[in-house]
Amino acid sequence: MDALMQFVFSGLTVGAVYALVALGFTIIYNASDVVNFAQGEFVMLGGMITVFAFDAGLPLPLAAILAIVATAAIGVALNKFAIEPARGAPVVSLIIITIGASILIRGATQVLFDKQLHRLPAFSGDDPIHLLGATLLPQSLWVIGGAIAIFIALWLFFTRTLLGKAVLATANNRLAAQLVGINTGFVMTLSFALSAAIGALAGVLVTPITLVSYDVGVGLALKGFAAAMLGGMGNPKGALVGGLLLGLFEALTAGYISSQYKEAVAFVVILAVLFVMPQGLFGQKTTERV
Amino acid sequence: MKVTNTALATLMVLGTVTGAAADIKLGASLSASGPAAFLGDPEAKTLYMLVDDLNAKGGINGEKIELVIYDDGGDPNKARTFATRLVEDDEVVAIIGGSTTGTTMSILSVAEDEGIPFISLAGAIQIIDPVREYVFKTPHTDRMACEKIFTDMQNNGITNIGMISGTGGFGASMEAQCVEVAGNYGVEILVQETYSRQDADMTPQLTKIKSTEGVEAVLNPGFGQGPAIVTRNYAQLGIDLPLYQSHGVASDGFIELAGKEAAEGVRLPGTALLIADIMEEGDPQKEVVIAYKAAYEEEYGEAVSTFGGYAHDAFRLMTDAMTRAGSSDPSAIRDALEATSGLVGTTGTYTFSPNDHLGLDLSAFRMLEIRDGKWTSID
Numbered sequence: 001m002d003a004l005m006q007f008v009f010s011g012l013t014v015g016a017v018y019a020l021v022a023l024g025f026t027i028i029y030n031a032s033d034v035v036n037f038a039q040g041e042f043v044m045l046g047g048m049i050t051v052f053a054f055d056a057g058l059p060l061p062l063a064a065i066l067a068i069v070a071t072a073a074i075g076v077a078l079n080k081f082a083i084e085p086a087r088g089a090p091v092v093s094l095i096i097i098t099i100g101a102s103i104l105i106r107g108a109t110q111v112l113f114d115k116q117l118h119r120l121p122a123f124s125g126d127d128p129i130h131l132l133g134a135t136l137l138p139q140s141l142w143v144i145g146g147a148i149a150i151f152i153a154l155w156l157f158f159t160r161t162l163l164g165k166a167v168l169a170t171a172n173n174r175l176a177a178q179l180v181g182i183n184t185g186f187v188m189t190l191s192f193a194l195s196a197a198i199g200a201l202a203g204v205l206v207t208p209i210t211l212v213s214y215d216v217g218v219g220l221a222l223k224g225f226a227a228a229m230l231g232g233m234g235n236p237k238g239a240l241v242g243g244l245l246l247g248l249f250e251a252l253t254a255g256y257i258s259s260q261y262k263e264a265v266a267f268v269v270i271l272a273v274l275f276v277m278p279q280g281l282f283g284q285k286t287t288e289r290v
Numbered sequence: 291m292k293v294t295n296t297a298l299a300t301l302m303v304l305g306t307v308t309g310a311a312a313d314i315k316l317g318a319s320l321s322a323s324g325p326a327a328f329l330g331d332p333e334a335k336t337l338y339m340l341v342d343d344l345n346a347k348g349g350i351n352g353e354k355i356e357l358v359i360y361d362d363g364g365d366p367n368k369a370r371t372f373a374t375r376l377v378e379d380d381e382v383v384a385i386i387g388g389s390t391t392g393t394t395m396s397i398l399s400v401a402e403d404e405g406i407p408f409i410s411l412a413g414a415i416q417i418i419d420p421v422r423e424y425v426f427k428t429p430h431t432d433r434m435a436c437e438k439i440f441t442d443m444q445n446n447g448i449t450n451i452g453m454i455s456g457t458g459g460f461g462a463s464m465e466a467q468c469v470e471v472a473g474n475y476g477v478e479i480l481v482q483e484t485y486s487r488q489d490a491d492m493t494p495q496l497t498k499i500k501s502t503e504g505v506e507a508v509l510n511p512g513f514g515q516g517p518a519i520v521t522r523n524y525a526q527l528g529i530d531l532p533l534y535q536s537h538g539v540a541s542d543g544f545i546e547l548a549g550k551e552a553a554e555g556v557r558l559p560g561t562a563l564l565i566a567d568i569m570e571e572g573d574p575q576k577e578v579v580i581a582y583k584a585a586y587e588e589e590y591g592e593a594v595s596t597f598g599g600y601a602h603d604a605f606r607l608m609t610d611a612m613t614r615a616g617s618s619d620p621s622a623i624r625d626a627l628e629a630t631s632g633l634v635g636t637t638g639t640y641t642f643s644p645n646d647h648l649g650l651d652l653s654a655f656r657m658l659e660i661r662d663g664k665w666t667s668i669d
């Protein structure tokens with residue numbers, strides 16, 4: 001029982017990290033149908049910029065805000081200089097552009113900063129919390145709480161605000177959205193800024209646990225993408241549940257079967273789900289083109 | 291400084307800086323970027339620094355050294371291409387490099403075919419066992435790390451252990467070596483777990499080890515972020531058993547990443563470089579280690595690492611051999627290398643022979659323990 005709780009805590013911590021990355025995917029996907037593979041790089045940038053600003057003497061909250069704003073600006077730049085000029089290109093081409101952007105960001109980061117691993121101090125100390133016979137680090141609560149808070153904010157944004165609905169409308173049919181007076185260019189810029197900011201915030205939250213270096217983005221993007229696919233691409237609820245489930249699969253496999261099969265089992269489960277439900281657990285048919 | 295070096299290296303690669311005074315060409319292929327950058331980056335910096343220093347002092351027998359460095363990014367295919375280019379286009383007389391075992395294996399086949407002396411900076415025992423005519427290496431093997439650790443366990447009466455290893459090349463190779471030699475030290479491995487390179491939480495694996503009956507200590511071969519996270523999770527779970535890490539984490543960065551409290555009591559085999567400040571007077575390595583550490587830290591403003599030390603030793607071995615060979619003929623350099631005797635480096639004291647191209651024994655490895663966020667020697 002104690003062991004089970006430990007596996008669950010571990011799974012939720014790791015799963016929340018995946019969920020945060022998956023939530024970032026959601027927004028850009030919703031606005032443009034593009035899976036932005038530079039999402040992992042946004043997370044990395046959030047962590048790296050915060051680490052260097054913090055080391056330079058800024059207080060942690062200020063360093064975090066600086067990182068989030070700077071990353072959002074990079075997100076906007078990515079849209080302006082790479083995605084927008086390629087407007088009208090097939091979605092696959094746009095996805096390849098984001099892969100290129102991720103390689104560029106990674107390269108620039110290792111030149112601008114360095115190639116070492118870094119960490120941030122945990123926000124509320126390192127003393128483990130003992131709960132139900134298992135232990136949990138306070139930082140895990142920050143990550144899980146962060147994932148839930150961003151999920152709620154996004155859910156409200158997409159369902160309760162005009163702007164959020166404009167994003168969905170743009171995804172659904174750009175021309176129709178323009179015809180009803182939606183500034184689709186602005187919607188795209190906004191989604192890139194928002195997605196990058198969420199990625200960066202995720203980076204700030206997870207760096208005390210996972211550490212950060214210029215090349216962590218690829219792995220995170222892959223797991224976040226898997227989580228998003230599992231939950232249903234483009235759905236905040238799907239991103240959250242998909243991420244947490246993926247984390248739990250991994251932890252339970254490592255705990256009860258063998259850590260050798262951890263990754264494999266998680267992906268087998270995802271494939272199995274996608275065979276039965278190609279839309280993912282919460283996939284919405286409403287985002288299909290008409 | 292870094293920018294100048296990079297620019298200089300680029301120019302050298304383009305062949306625009308031939309340097310009339312540069313008479314001896316030394317080649318290197320290192321993983322200065324990519325997943326093994328934390329190995330290759332300090333290694334490249336060390337070589338640049340030492341070449342500048344040597345040339346400023348008049349070079350070898352009055353001849354300057356010209357360094358040609360390529361960045362193979364940890365890719366064995368690129369390493370092979372660069373090794374070939376070093377030999378055929380740049381016409382180097384010797385090669386240093388191969389930050390990882392994979393890239394080393396690529397370079398060594400070129401060096402063997404072309405008859406160019408080659409000193410590797412990678413760990414695996416296969417590089418020098420069996421002995422190859424032109425291939426030498428500076429770091430201890432992973433098997434020696436296992437032996438050093440098991441010796442310490444034996445001294446502490448530990449016989450049953452659990453292992454948690456990284457699945458990367460280094461972790462997997464060392465895991466296999468440890469399993470192979472454990473029996474010689476009366477150590478039994480009761481449980482074996484693994485983690486992959488970017489795992490964020492190892493508590494499930496550690497919980498399994500913790501609940502395995504009879505485990506008296508835990509051994510973690512691996513490098514990168516994994517061992518730091520293992521160490522933190524170990525403290526989080528309150529596991530009250532000795533934790534042994536490998537020499538793959540032997541740098542001050544590890545203590546910082548793992549956190550001072552969590553790292554308390556962690557033991558690992560490391561080189562003298564880590565304990566330069568507390569080495570005893572009269573230790574033969576003290577002077578060399580302190581000189582290198584001071585020069586590197588002044589030049590680059592970052593902490594020196596064991597890996598840069600491997601490059602330092604390789605460069606010293608190579609230039610020492612060139613000096614004694616008295617010519618820049620590759621086979622003369624090779625013969626001089628093999629005759630190296632008692633050369634003091636940061637990693638240990640090297641004495642090569644026709645059937646030993648590593649030239650170090652276990653005494654060069656120091657058993658270290660982290661106390662109050664600092665390295666201490668427990669030999």
